[in-house]
Amino acid sequence: MILAQRLALDLTALAFVLLGVATAIEWYRHRGRAEAMLALSLISLGIVAALGRLQDLTGRSTAAGTVSLVAFLASGYFVLMFRDAFLPLSRRTRLAAAALLAVSCVIGVADATVLASAGQDVSTVLALELVFAWAIFTGEPIVRFWLASRDLHGVQKARMRALSFGFAVLIGVVVVNVLGGTALQSPAAIIATQLIALAVVPLIYVSFAPPSLLRRIWRMGEEAELRSAIQDLLIFSPTQQVLAEKAVGWAQRLLGADGAFIVDAEGAVMAASGIDDQRVDEIMSERAGELGGPLGRGPDGAAVIVAPLHLSEGSGALGVAAGRFTPMFGSDEVNQLQGYASAVTAGLERARVTERLAAIERNKTQFLNLASHELRGPLTVVRGYVSMLESGVLGELNDRGHKAVPVISAKVLEMNALIEQMIEAARLEDGRLMLRPAEADLCSLVSVAVDTARQVVDDKHQILFECRYRPVLVQVDAERIQTILGNLISNAIKYSPGGGAVSCEVATRGGVARVFVKDPGVGIAKEDLPILFTRFGRISTPQTDPLPGTGLGLYLARQIARLHGGEITVDSAPGRGSTFTLHLPESTPSSPVTVPAIEPLGRPQEGESNAQGTSC
Amino acid sequence: MSDRSRSEKESIHVLLIEDDAAIAEMYRVQLEYDGYRVTVATTGENGFANLATARPDIVLLDLLLPDRSGLEIMAEIKEKFRNHPPVVILSNYGEPTMIDKGFSLGALEYLVKSRVTPAVVSQSIPGWIQAGRGQAEPDG
Numbered sequence: 001m002i003l004a005q006r007l008a009l010d011l012t013a014l015a016f017v018l019l020g021v022a023t024a025i026e027w028y029r030h031r032g033r034a035e036a037m038l039a040l041s042l043i044s045l046g047i048v049a050a051l052g053r054l055q056d057l058t059g060r061s062t063a064a065g066t067v068s069l070v071a072f073l074a075s076g077y078f079v080l081m082f083r084d085a086f087l088p089l090s091r092r093t094r095l096a097a098a099a100l101l102a103v104s105c106v107i108g109v110a111d112a113t114v115l116a117s118a119g120q121d122v123s124t125v126l127a128l129e130l131v132f133a134w135a136i137f138t139g140e141p142i143v144r145f146w147l148a149s150r151d152l153h154g155v156q157k158a159r160m161r162a163l164s165f166g167f168a169v170l171i172g173v174v175v176v177n178v179l180g181g182t183a184l185q186s187p188a189a190i191i192a193t194q195l196i197a198l199a200v201v202p203l204i205y206v207s208f209a210p211p212s213l214l215r216r217i218w219r220m221g222e223e224a225e226l227r228s229a230i231q232d233l234l235i236f237s238p239t240q241q242v243l244a245e246k247a248v249g250w251a252q253r254l255l256g257a258d259g260a261f262i263v264d265a266e267g268a269v270m271a272a273s274g275i276d277d278q279r280v281d282e283i284m285s286e287r288a289g290e291l292g293g294p295l296g297r298g299p300d301g302a303a304v305i306v307a308p309l310h311l312s313e314g315s316g317a318l319g320v321a322a323g324r325f326t327p328m329f330g331s332d333e334v335n336q337l338q339g340y341a342s343a344v345t346a347g348l349e350r351a352r353v354t355e356r357l358a359a360i361e362r363n364k365t366q367f368l369n370l371a372s373h374e375l376r377g378p379l380t381v382v383r384g385y386v387s388m389l390e391s392g393v394l395g396e397l398n399d400r401g402h403k404a405v406p407v408i409s410a411k412v413l414e415m416n417a418l419i420e421q422m423i424e425a426a427r428l429e430d431g432r433l434m435l436r437p438a439e440a441d442l443c444s445l446v447s448v449a450v451d452t453a454r455q456v457v458d459d460k461h462q463i464l465f466e467c468r469y470r471p472v473l474v475q476v477d478a479e480r481i482q483t484i485l486g487n488l489i490s491n492a493i494k495y496s497p498g499g500g501a502v503s504c505e506v507a508t509r510g511g512v513a514r515v516f517v518k519d520p521g522v523g524i525a526k527e528d529l530p531i532l533f534t535r536f537g538r539i540s541t542p543q544t545d546p547l548p549g550t551g552l553g554l555y556l557a558r559q560i561a562r563l564h565g566g567e568i569t570v571d572s573a574p575g576r577g578s579t580f581t582l583h584l585p586e587s588t589p590s591s592p593v594t595v596p597a598i599e600p601l602g603r604p605q606e607g608e609s610n611a612q613g614t615s616c
Numbered sequence: 617m618s619d620r621s622r623s624e625k626e627s628i629h630v631l632l633i634e635d636d637a638a639i640a641e642m643y644r645v646q647l648e649y650d651g652y653r654v655t656v657a658t659t660g661e662n663g664f665a666n667l668a669t670a671r672p673d674i675v676l677l678d679l680l681l682p683d684r685s686g687l688e689i690m691a692e693i694k695e696k697f698r699n700h701p702p703v704v705i706l707s708n709y710g711e712p713t714m715i716d717k718g719f720s721l722g723a724l725e726y727l728v729k730s731r732v733t734p735a736v737v738s739q740s741i742p743g744w745i746q747a748g749r750g751q752a753e754p755d756g
Contacts, residue, residue: 376708380730381638387733388642393649416730423710434712 005187008194009056013049015201020046026209032302034085038208041078047071062113069108073130076137077101079167083141087148097137104133131175138167154222155215155256163207169200212332215256219336222253234347243351244271247318247344254340255333257320258302262344265314275321283319305334307341311348318344365429372422379419383412421552424483425535428559435563439587440478441471442513443506449485450504453493460499463489467506472513475587476564484557484568488517488580491553495578496521513586518579524572532570533558557582628741629653631672633663633689634706635681639729643676646734652741660684667693672701674745676737677723679707679714690721702748706737724748 020043027039051068055061080097083089089097111126142164149160173193206214233250237243244262248271251260259275263284269277283304302322309316318341320333386409388394389401397405427433450465457463474481485504492502500520507514524532524539531537538551558568565585572578630652634640640656647654655670657663660681667675675693679686686705693700702724707714710728718726724744727737 373708376730377636380708381636381642383730384639384642384646384734387735388646391735393646393735419730427711432711436712 002187005190008191012194012198013053016049017046019201037078037082037085041075044071044075066109073104076134079141080137100133142168153253155218158218159207162203166200166203173197240348240351243347248273251320255320259321261319264316305337307338309345368422369426372419375419425552435477437475442474443467443470453489461493462501464503472508473587474513474584480560487553492517492519511586513584515582520577523574523576525574629672631655632676633657634678643734646738650738660689674701675703676706694722702744
C-alpha cells in the first residue's frame with residue numbers, strides 16, 4: 001500500500017473520530033436531545049472509521065467486524081433520530097425504523113459470524129441490505145433538511161444545507177465503496193474516495209457548530225438586504241407597533257434565529273415572530289434574576305440573546321431565541337443584536353414621538369372645534385338678548401344701562417369674531433374648509449371692508465382708500481376675502497396705538513392683484529417675522545402684549561389666501577410701521593365665472609419689499 | 617290670513633321649531649314684541665303636528681333636534697304638503713355642504729344663528745312670506 005493511500009485512510013479515520021469527539025463535547029455543553037443524537041451518530045461513524053483502520057493494521061477480527069457493523073447501522077439510525085428531535089417523526093415511522101435497525105443488526109452480525117464463509121455473492125447481497133438500511137436512515141433526513149431549508153433565511157438555511165449535503169456525500173461514498181468492487185481497489189480511487197469522505201467532515205461540523213467567521217459570511221446576504229430595508233423600517237414605520245413587528249422579522253432573519261421578540265418597558269410583548277408570547281414571558285422571567293450578559297439559555301435549553309432597548313418610558317428588550325437545530329450564538333451575534341437593538345430603539349423613539357405629536361395635533365384640532373362650537377351656542381343667546389336690550393324690546397333702560405349695553409355689545413361681537421376664527425381654523429385643519437369662488441371686483445371688496453372699519457374706528461385713526469383702475473377682477477370667496485381684509489385693517493389700527501392714517505390701495509401688475517394695507521404703527525422686528533403667520537403665533541413685546549388677540553387672524557388670512565392661489569406678505573421694521581400685502585391671481589374678464597381661474601402664485605419671501613404702489 | 621282687520625304683522629303666525637329653550641324663548645319675546653303670533657315646538661314630531669293643525673304662515677327651523685334632523689323634516693314637509701309655508705333654516709352650522717342641502721330641500725333662506733340677531737330675523741319675516749308666495753305653485 002502506497003504511503004499517500006495510507007495517509008488518506010488514516011486522515012479520514014482520524015477526522016471522523018475527531019468529528020465524533022467534537023459533537024460529544026457539543027452535547028456535553030448543551031445537553032439537548034438533538035445534540036445527543038447527532039453526537040451518537042457521529043461517534044458511531046468515528047468508531048467505524050477507527051475500527052476500519054485498526055483492522056487494516058492488525059488484521060481482521062470477527063468481534064471488531066461485528067462492532068463496526070453495528071456502529072455503522074447505529075450512525076445512520078441516529079441521524080434519523082436527530083431529525084426526529086426537531087422535525088418529529090410519526091410513532092409508526094419510529095417503530096419501523098427501530099425494527100429495520102434490529103433486523104439489519106441481526107443480518108449484519110450473522111454476515112460477519114455465521115455466514116462469513118458463505119461466499120462472495122451472499123456477502124455482497126447482505127452488505128447491500130445493510131447499505132440500503134443505512135441509506136434509508138440517512139437519506140430521509142437529507143431530503144427533509146433540504147426541503148426545510150427552503151423556508152429559512154441566511155445562517156439557518158446554510159447550516160441546514162451543509163448538514164444535508166454532508167450526509168448526501170457520505171451516502172454516495174459508502175454506496176460507491178460497496179458497489180464499486182475491484183474497480184475501486186486501485187490506490188488512486190481509494191485516495192479519491194477518502195478525500196471526498198474527508199471533505200464531508202468539515203461540512204457536517206460547520207452545520208452544528210459553525211465558526212463565527214462562517215456565520216458572518218452566511219449573514220452577509222441578510223445584512224445587505226437589511227441595510228436597504230432599514231430606512232423603511234426605522235424612518236417610515238408609521239407606528240411603534242408596525243416598527244416592532246417589522247423589526248422582529250429582521251432580527252430573526254439577521255441572526256438565523258428561530259424566534260425573535262420585542263417587549264416594552266412594562267414587560268408586555270409588543271411583537272413576536274416564530275415564538276409565542278408565553279415562551280417570551282418564560283424567557284424574560286427566567287432572565288429577570290440573571291446578572292450575566294445578554295447571552296443565555298431559555299427554559300427549553302435553546303440559546304437566547306436579549307439586548308436592552310433603552311426607551312424613554314423605561315427599558316424594553318429585543319430578544320432572539322435559537323431553535324433546537326441552531327443552538328449556536330456567540331459574541332458576534334451578541335454584538336450584532338446589540339447594534340441592531342440601538343437602531344430599533346432610535347426607531348421606536350422616533351415612532352413614539354411621531355405618534356404623540358399626531359395625537360396632540362388631533363386633540364388640539366378637536367378641542368378647537370369642540371370649544372368653539374360649544375362657545376358659539378351660549379354666545380348666540382347673549383348676543384341676541386343684548387341686541388334686544390339695545391333696541392328696547394326688553395323695556396326701557398336707565399342712563400347707566402344705556403352706557404353699559406353698547407360696551408357689552410361690542411365685547412360680545414369681539415368674542416363672536418374670535419370664536420368664528422377658531423371654527424375657521426379647525427375647519428382648515430380638518431380639511432373641511434371649502435371655498436365658494438365667484439368673480440368679484442377686488443376694489444369693491446376693499447371698499448366694503450374700509451366702510452365697515454370706518455364705522456367703528458376712533459378719532460385718532462383715519463382709513464384711506466385708493467383704487468386707480470376699476471374693476472380688478474378676481475375669482476374669490478367674497479365673504480372670506482372680506483374677513484381677511486377686515487382683519488388686516490383692524491390689525492393696522494390695533495398696532496398703531498399712536499393713531500394716524502391707515503392706507504389701503506389696490507393695484508395690479510403682471511396678472512396679480514394686490515391689496516396693500518399700510519400702517520404707521522409699532523412695526524415688527526425681523527426675528528419676529530417667522531412666527532407672525534403661525535397658528536397662535538403672537539409676537540410678544542411690551543407694546544403689543546396688552547392688545548387682545550388669538551393669534552389666529554394672520555394665520556387664517558395667509559392660509560385662506562393660499563387656498564385662493566394667493567399669498568400674504570409683510571414688509572415691516574420696528575418703529576416704521578408695517579405694510580401687509582394680499583396677493584391674488586387676477587382673473588381676465590373673459591374667463592367664465594363658473595371656472596375658478598386660480599393659478600398658484602410663487603410664494604414671495606417675508607419681508608420682501610413691496611415698495612410699488614404703497615404711496616396712498 | 618283669517619283676520620284682515622288686525623295689523624298685517626299680528627295676523628302672521630310663526631312656527632318656531634327649536635329645541636334650545638333659551639333660544640326659543642328669546643325669539644318668542646322678540647317676535648311677539650313685533651306683533652307676530654308664535655308657536656314654539658321643541659321636537660321635530662311636535663313641529664310636524666303643529667304644521668298640520670296650526671297652519672303657520674312661516675316656519676323657522678333648527679337643524680339639530682332631539683328626535684330627528686331638520687333636514688329630514690324639510691324633506692317630509694316637501695313630500696306631504698303641496699302648499700307648505702316658506703321654511704327658513706336657523707342653524708348653528710355654517711358649513712357650505714349643510715347650506716347647500718338646506719337650499720336643495722327647498723329652504724327659502726339659511727341663517728347661522730350666531731351671525732344674526734332676533735331683530736334681523738323678525739324684520740325679514742314679511743319679506744320671506746312675500747317671497748314664499750311668489751315661489752309657491754298655484755293651488756290645484
